[in-house]
Each structure stands twice: as C-alpha cells, then as structure tokens.
Amino acid sequence: MHVVKTLQLEEGMITALPVKTQDGQLVADAGIPLTQHLIAQMNSYGIPSVQIQDDEPAEASVTDKGPETDEASHAPKGNAQNPTYSQRIKSSAGFQRFQFEYTKAIDDLAKGLAPVINQSGTFDKDMLCEIAFPLIDGVKSSIEMFDMLHNMRSVDDSIYAHSMNVGLISGIFGKWLKLPREEIQLLVLAGLLHDVGKAKIPLEVLNKPGKYTDEEFALVKSHPKLSYDLLSAYPDDFLDPRVKLAALQHHERLDGSGYPQGLQGNDIDDFAMMIAVADVYDAMTAARSYRAPLCPFQVIAAFEKEGLQKYHPKYILKFLEKIANAYQKNRILLNDGRAGDIIFLNKQLSRPIVQLSDGSCVDLSRTPDLSIQSLL
Numbered sequence: 251m252h253v254v255k256t257l258q259l260e261e262g263m264i265t266a267l268p269v270k271t272q273d274g275q276l277v278a279d280a281g282i283p284l285t286q287h288l289i290a291q292m293n294s295y296g297i298p299s300v301q302i303q304d305d306e307p308a309e310a311s312v313t314d315k316g317p318e319t320d321e322a323s324h325a326p327k328g329n330a331q332n333p334t335y336s337q338r339i340k341s342s343a344g345f346q347r348f349q350f351e352y353t354k355a356i357d358d359l360a361k362g363l364a365p366v367i368n369q370s371g372t373f374d375k376d377m378l379c380e381i382a383f384p385l386i387d388g389v390k391s392s393i394e395m396f397d398m399l400h401n402m403r404s405v406d407d408s409i410y411a412h413s414m415n416v417g418l419i420s421g422i423f424g425k426w427l428k429l430p431r432e433e434i435q436l437l438v439l440a441g442l443l444h445d446v447g448k449a450k451i452p453l454e455v456l457n458k459p460g461k462y463t464d465e466e467f468a469l470v471k472s473h474p475k476l477s478y479d480l481l482s483a484y485p486d487d488f489l490d491p492r493v494k495l496a497a498l499q500h501h502e503r504l505d506g507s508g509y510p511q512g513l514q515g516n517d518i519d520d521f522a523m524m525i526a527v528a529d530v531y532d533a534m535t536a537a538r539s540y541r542a543p544l545c546p547f548q549v550i551a552a553f554e555k556e557g558l559q560k561y562h563p564k565y566i567l568k569f570l571e572k573i574a575n576a577y578q579k580n581r582i583l584l585n586d587g588r589a590g591d592i593i594f595l596n597k598q599l600s601r602p603i604v605q606l607s608d609g610s611c612v613d614l615s616r617t618p619d620l621s622i623q624s625l626l
C-alpha cells in the first residue's frame with residue numbers, strides 16, 4: 251500500500267482503504283479500481299491523497315467471485331495489474347483488430363461520401379455498406395460491438411466517426427428488431443448518410459467548445475435539411491426515400507419537441523425513429539469536455555429521464571432492454587463507491603437490484619440517491 255496525491259491518481263489504480271470525505275462520506279470502498287469519474291469526485295471533494303494498493307497479487311477479497319467465468323472476468327481482482335472494464339477491452343487482441351479495421355473504414359467512408367458532399371455525381375452505395383458490414387459481422391456479439399465503440403472515442407471524433415458509429419449501431423439494432431437483411435442494409439446506409447450535411451458546416455462552428463450564438467445554433471440545426479438536400483439530388487430508384495427521410499427527420503421527436511419541422515407521432519418515418527435512437531446512444535456514450543462517457547446504465551437512465559415518449563416505444567424499449575440485458579451480468583460500481591453485482595432488472599431498467607460485496611441487496615428503484623456509475 252502506498253499514498254498517491256489525488257492529483258496524481260490514474261484510472262485503474264486500486265484503492266487500498268476506503269476513501270472518505272472530511273465529514274466521513276464514503277467516496278470509494280477499498281479494492282475499487284479508480285475511474286476518471288471517481289478521480290474527479292475525489293478532487294472536487296478536496297481529498298488530498300488516497301491509499302493505493304501496491305502492484306502485488308491480491309489476497310482473496312470481498313470482490314473475488316470464485317472460479318473464472320465470463321461474469322467473473324469482469325470483476326476487479328484487487329491489484330493494480332487488473333485494469334478497469336474499459337482498459338481490459340482496449341488491451342484485448344479483438345480491440346486492436348477492430349481499431350485497425352474501424353480506422354480504415356472511417357477513411358473509406360470519408361472517400362465514399364465525397365461525391366455526395368461535393369455534389370459531384372453518383373456515389374457507390376454498395377461500397378459504403380461493404381465498409382460497414384465486415385465490422386458488424388466480425389464481432390462475436392452485439393455487445394462486443396458496443397464495447398468496442400465506447401472505447402474507440404480517443405481515436406477519432408469526426409463526423410465520419412459518428413456516422414460510422416450510427417451506421418454500425420443501426421446494423422445491430424436492425425438485427426435486434428429482426429428486420430430482413432435488405433432492410434438492415436438500408437438502415438446501415440441511412441446511419442452512414444444521416445449527418446452528411448454537417449460537412450457543409452464550418453468545423454470551427456461544429457467543434458466550438460463553448461456555447462453557440464443563436465446564429466451558430468441555427469446553422470448547426472440546419473444540418474438535417476442540408477443532408478436531405480444533398481441526398482435528394484439522387485433519384486428514389488437509386489437512393490431509397492427512407493434513407494433521405496432518415497437524414498431529414500432524425501432529430502424529430504415523437505412528442506413534437508424535435509426539429510426541423512416539429513413533426514409528431516406517425517408523421518416521422520420509421521427509419522428516422524430508429525436512426526434517432528442510434529444517434530442519441532452514440533452521442534451519450536461519447537466523452538464530452540464537461541463529462542466522461544456514460545456507462546450503459548447511465549445512458550439508459552438518461553433516456554428514461556429525457557423522456558421515453560420522445561421515441562417510438564417499439565424501438566426505444568427494445569433497444570434499452572437489449573442493452574440492459576446484455577450488461578446485467580456485469581459487476582458495477584455505485585455512485586457511493588460501493589461495488590456490487592446486478593441480480594435483478596426492474597421495470598425501470600437503469601435501477602436494478604444490486605447485491606453488494608457484503609451480501610446485502612440494494613433495490614435502486616427504491617433508493618433515488620444511489621445509481622450505477624460505471625461497469626467494473
């Protein structure tokens with residue numbers, strides 16, 4: 251065990267003793283791998299230093315889960331050699347391979363979209379699908395794809411990366427919805443093309459770190475129409491109208507609160523509603539200057555808070571249920587620093603029943619102050 255100044259803490263270090271604020275509030279239990287969020291919390295509480303475990307094999311701890319299983323492989327083992335969930339993914343051979351192919355795919359996507367953006371004639375839509383499908387079909391499971399995408403952020407955050415992500419997420423979503431292969435292909439194409447009009451907006455506006463002026467905000471909000479106009483240059487027998495409508499309507503919301511037209515209910519095309527879910531999911535799992543990427547249960551909570559009525563129930567409920575079910579075997583960290591295992595999903599999917607390391611259970615649907623902060 252050694253002392254590390256809070257400012258020098260690094261993600262993945264393991265706490266040796268419980269970390270508490272000056273007035274005794276628990277920030278993290280002993281044996282917890284530090285996340286960026288936890289380190290930020292410790293800094294904001296003015297905690298000067300933290301006792302960190304030495305880089306030695308851990309003794310059996312309250313977080314040990316017995317024989318190595320898929321589930322147990324997600325558990326912290328209690329020493330600094332055992333990285334966080336995210337670090338484990340990033341160091342896997344599968345991630346290295348995915349990263350290589352993903353980076354190349356984004357390059358190819360930028361080239362493939364150039365004729366659309368430059369309005370210089372036809373583009374190879376089959377080639378666009380051929381860029382995305384090896385990635386969709388190459389992962390072992392849908393969730394492996396999500397894990398990869400969540401951890402790909404530092405690589406590229408351009409509009410092409412976002413478009414690729416929405417295309418890939420839409421492909422998985424189409425499979426979850428059991429759509430026919432041709433429709434999934436079309437949905438992937440819609441995801442790849444949905445934000446193409448953003449290429450017409452100056453990067454210094456798109457990437458502006460501070461608050462937009464009214465004019466800048468109006469310009470950014472014009473991107474669905476810009477995308478639609480670019481795509482409308484192609485006849486319907488070449489480019490399916492649903493792909494064009496997905497570009498125009500992916501910021502519309504079922505309750506009429508979206509833009510550009512404030513459409514409601516069934517006036518919004520099905521493809522646009524599916525792309526909207528994939529688009530928002532990708533935005534939420536992206537790191538922002540003001541917050542770390544959200545973990546899947548935080549994303550579900552954000553959807554639940556933002557209002558599920560904004561999205562079509564047949565899409566949003568299926569999407570969130572699949573995400574929650576896929577991650578329900580994970581060990582998680584609560585916002586009070588305690589670790590536990592999800593043992594039962596409640597109707598409010600972001601607030602399951604969690605069994606803590608001491609064997610006791612917490613029903614998050616009855617404890618509004620507690621929430622899942624990260625996967626372990």
Ligand SMILES: [Fe+2]
Pocket residue numbers: 444445473474500501529
């Ligand atoms: Fe958009």
